[in-house]
Amino acid sequence: MSIIDFYIADTTNCLNRVEKSIEGLNQFFNIFFNRLIELSLKRGCPVGNLILELSDENERFRLKLLEWYNILEKWIIEVLEEEKVVNSHEKAKALIAAFEGTMLLSKLDKNDVHFKIFNKYTFYSILVI
Template sequence: MSKRETLLFTAARLIHEKGYNNVGIKAILDEVNVPKGSFYHYFKSKEELGLSIMDFYIADTTNCLNLVEKSIEGLNQFFNIFFNRLIELSLKRGCPVGNLILELSDENERFRLKLLEWYSILERWIIEVLEEEKVANSHEKAKALIAAFEGTMLLSKLDKNDVHFEIFNKYTFYSILVV
């Protein structure tokens, strides 16, 4: 892994653990044992680093979309990829993009637009699946599914209970599709 990638992945992990505003450049550099000048060789600012982290999350989400079949079952599997990731983290941290939406969308327009880019990619893919499956009101239902997914991630983080994933899979997911 290159130094830039090491900085990016370390920063992404720290920000996922503690929040964007609670992680300074020094903490990232201390963790990877890189001098401050090296950071500025790879990133002009913490904001640029944050936007690069969002590019990583966009690529990760796109990769996960490509791993599943473009169908209702594939869509459900996609959500479960992220539920399983949160279980692997002992239901800590939540959705990294959801956390950044909560923390930064009102603070920084560049972040808001990058977060919106992530949302739009996911929304378009879901709409395509729903339209192919002849699900009525595909645009609204795509929005509802994303909101339910993010809410499920948030509540699971809050009470450290994966029952929310079971509820999403048993009730919420299919209820949104048939309404």
């Protein structure tokens, strides 16, 4: 569980480093994209990897991982509501899903094109739909 606590603290730290705005939200995602690039597109999102491996195997782990998700989702919802984005709850979920999918696919094909697509199309498309 301490590894999950580490990633919760890391995510919270990253959230605290960016402005609470749409641009800050985009910067938050790019912190993680840049980390993955620095790691030669290996490892992916540690929390995403743990979700894939542990959420069906151990309820305690699933609930701890859900704690990470809830912290991120709450922060995104607050940003979107402050920015007057409609359907902020659904869009927060969509952004997190798109982020995790982007990390996963980048890890799979070892190509940062997915980050570029997320930044060029996905991020802003979710916000305006």
